[in-house]
Amino acid sequence: xxxxxxxxxxxxxxxxxxxxxxxxxxxxxxxxxxxxxxxxxxxxxxxxxxxxxxxxxxxxxxxxxxxxxxxxxxxxxxxxxxxxxxxxxxxxxxxxxxxxxxxxxxxxxxxxxxxxxxxxxxxxxxxxxxxxxxxxxxxxxxxxxxxxxxxxxxxxxxxxxxxxxxxxxxxxxxxxxxxxxxxxxxxxxxxxxxxxxxxxxxxxxxxxxxxxxxxx
Amino acid sequence: xxxxxxxxxxxxxxxxxxxxxxxxxxxxxxxxxxxxxxxxxxxxxxxxxxxxxxxxxxxxxxxxxxxxxxxxxxxxxxxxxxxxxxxxxxxxxxxxxxxxxxxxxxxxxxxxxxxxxxxxxxxxxxxxxxxxxxxxxxxxxxxxxxxxxxxxxxxxxxxxxxxxxxxxxxxxxxxxxxxxxxxxxxxxxxxxxxxxxxxxxxxxxxxxxxxxxxxxxxxxxxxxxxxxxxxxxxxxxxxxxxxxxxxxxxxx
Amino acid sequence: xxxxxxxxxxxxxxxxxxxxxxxxxxxxxxxxxxxxxxxxxxxxxxxxxxxxxxxxxxxxxxxxxxxxxxxxxxxxxxxxxxxxxxxxxxx
Numbered sequence: 001x002x003x004x005x006x007x008x009x010x011x012x013x014x015x016x017x018x019x020x021x022x023x024x025x026x027x028x029x030x031x032x033x034x035x036x037x038x039x040x041x042x043x044x045x046x047x048x049x050x051x052x053x054x055x056x057x058x059x060x061x062x063x064x065x066x067x068x069x070x071x072x073x074x075x076x077x078x079x080x081x082x083x084x085x086x087x088x089x090x091x092x093x094x095x096x097x098x099x100x101x102x103x104x105x106x107x108x109x110x111x112x113x114x115x116x117x118x119x120x121x122x123x124x125x126x127x128x129x130x131x132x133x134x135x136x137x138x139x140x141x142x143x144x145x146x147x148x149x150x151x152x153x154x155x156x157x158x159x160x161x162x163x164x165x166x167x168x169x170x171x172x173x174x175x176x177x178x179x180x181x182x183x184x185x186x187x188x189x190x191x192x193x194x195x196x197x198x199x200x201x202x203x204x205x206x207x208x209x210x211x212x213x214x215x216x
Numbered sequence: 217x218x219x220x221x222x223x224x225x226x227x228x229x230x231x232x233x234x235x236x237x238x239x240x241x242x243x244x245x246x247x248x249x250x251x252x253x254x255x256x257x258x259x260x261x262x263x264x265x266x267x268x269x270x271x272x273x274x275x276x277x278x279x280x281x282x283x284x285x286x287x288x289x290x291x292x293x294x295x296x297x298x299x300x301x302x303x304x305x306x307x308x309x310x311x312x313x314x315x316x317x318x319x320x321x322x323x324x325x326x327x328x329x330x331x332x333x334x335x336x337x338x339x340x341x342x343x344x345x346x347x348x349x350x351x352x353x354x355x356x357x358x359x360x361x362x363x364x365x366x367x368x369x370x371x372x373x374x375x376x377x378x379x380x381x382x383x384x385x386x387x388x389x390x391x392x393x394x395x396x397x398x399x400x401x402x403x404x405x406x407x408x409x410x411x412x413x414x415x416x417x418x419x420x421x422x423x424x425x426x427x428x429x430x431x432x433x434x435x436x437x438x439x440x441x442x443x444x445x446x447x448x449x450x451x452x453x454x455x456x457x458x459x460x461x462x463x464x465x466x467x468x
Numbered sequence: 469x470x471x472x473x474x475x476x477x478x479x480x481x482x483x484x485x486x487x488x489x490x491x492x493x494x495x496x497x498x499x500x501x502x503x504x505x506x507x508x509x510x511x512x513x514x515x516x517x518x519x520x521x522x523x524x525x526x527x528x529x530x531x532x533x534x535x536x537x538x539x540x541x542x543x544x545x546x547x548x549x550x551x552x553x554x555x556x557x558x559x
Contacts, residue, residue, distance in 0.1 A: 057554055059329040063239070063331065066245050067241070067330055068338075070245040071304070071334070074248070074252060075301065077249075078307075086275060225558050389541075396550045399554075400547070447536070451540040454536065454537065
């Protein structure tokens with residue numbers, strides 16, 4: 001705490017002494033001017049301690065003036081010269097970037113439509129190919145079925161012929177067997193009875209026997 | 217034991233004139249103007265067509281921070297016209313705060329009441345003027361002093377409170393917040409610097425290693441002050457935006 | 469506090485000295501008391517904000533902005549206490 005020791009002699013300032021070492025010149029001057037003794041001494045010659053330290057919070061006029069001046073100068077410089085320029089540059093670049101982005105978007109859109117067209121064409125080609133393949137398969141199928149039918153028919157006729165031949169051969173063979181059996185039976189009946197049996201009876205008997213043998 | 221002589225408070229806050237009428241605080245304020253002008257001048261001179269690099273990147277980041285972090289959050293799209301003002305405010309306060317931790321400066325200009333007081337009074341004038349301009353004298357005072365949606369009988373209570381808060385407390389708290397934050401940080405840094413110095417030079421050799429502790433605290437506080445310098449500039453700009461936004465668009 | 473003031477007044481040489489000493493002695497209390505409320509307030513505020521950000525990370529930017537505004541308003545009280553401390557001690 002700075003203390004100005006004012007030595008007075010009959011109301012005249014004799015000596016002013018400041019205790020702290022680092023006080024500014026202001027302090028000295030102010031203390032000399034404003035220093036009023038708080039306690040009046042009884043005698044005419046006394047040493048009174050006067051507290052005259054300037055308030056550390058009180059604003060100083062010169063600092064206020066310098067701060068105000070510099071702030072206003074900076075404001076004018078920024079507001080009217082530098083900031084508009086900087087902002088213009090920034091806006092121009094942002095506009096560039098935005099238009100670039102829009103261009104890229106358009107390119108992307110057109111590319112997308114190209115891709116869509118290509119896909120459409122591809123789908124059409126695929127559909128055509130599949131119809132052609134189907135048609136080809138159809139014709140192949142038709143031919144095959146036709147050939148199959150032909151072959152089947154041929155096989156059927158051949159089989160029918162063969163069946164006919166075999167049944168004819170069987171009938172012939174049966175006839176021969178029946179004739180042979182009838183001959184043998186008539187011979188055997190002739191030998192046994194001494195008289196020739198009636199041919200129709202023998203034949204009926206043989207037919208009955210063969211019938212029963214066949215069914216057995 | 218050691219005796220720690222804390223210096224008289226004025227000797228760590230008030231500075232001798234470098235030349236008449238121009239002291240360290242004024243130097244810092246002028247340097248803040250010079251540095252921010254340089255940043256934006258160099259940024260503007262770069263080609264704006266390519267992707268921003270270096271100083272232009274820095275300048276554009278600051279501008280976008282003010283636009284998106286301050287204006288859009290508080291005033292919306294209509295407030296974008298205020299961007300240069302808030303940008304100036306942010307740059308000036310930040311560059312006045314930051315010398316508090318820069319060697320050889322070691323003094324935030326905003327730790328003297330003059331700087332925050334000027335800024336707060338200016339903001340006070342600006343938001344009142346914009347309010348009157350946008351809503352007319354009667355409309356502005358009606359919307360600030362008689363907030364809608366309050367029962368009529370309560371206006372006896374609400375109106376004086378609103379008056380005190382909008383007309384007196386706002387600029388006062390705006391100034392005091394910035395000033396006291398920076399001054400408290402400055403005093404803390406001084407305290408720990410002095411403490412570690414006294415311990416390092418102690419006659420009792422046992423005390424010398426103990427000086428490490430306040431020294432680490434000093435380092436921590438220095439990095440904390442980096443954050444505070446930014447945060448106070450941000451908060452000041454944001455509150456300015458809030459007040460101006462409130463004056464232009466009254467609550468319905 | 470008055471008791472302290474009276475005690476100091478009894479010791480001090482002049483009334484002005486007594487006032488200064490009492491002011492210096494109470495300056496610390498001024499700041500200490502002023503820091504309690506905002507301390508609680510800021511703790512509560514930041515805690516709630518973190519909760520909100522954890523619950524809705526997509527709203528984190530908005531919550532953070534509002535949090536800083538709230539901190540600024542709350543902190544002003546403590547800082548006024550600090551200014552009162554400086555005023556009592558040095559003015």
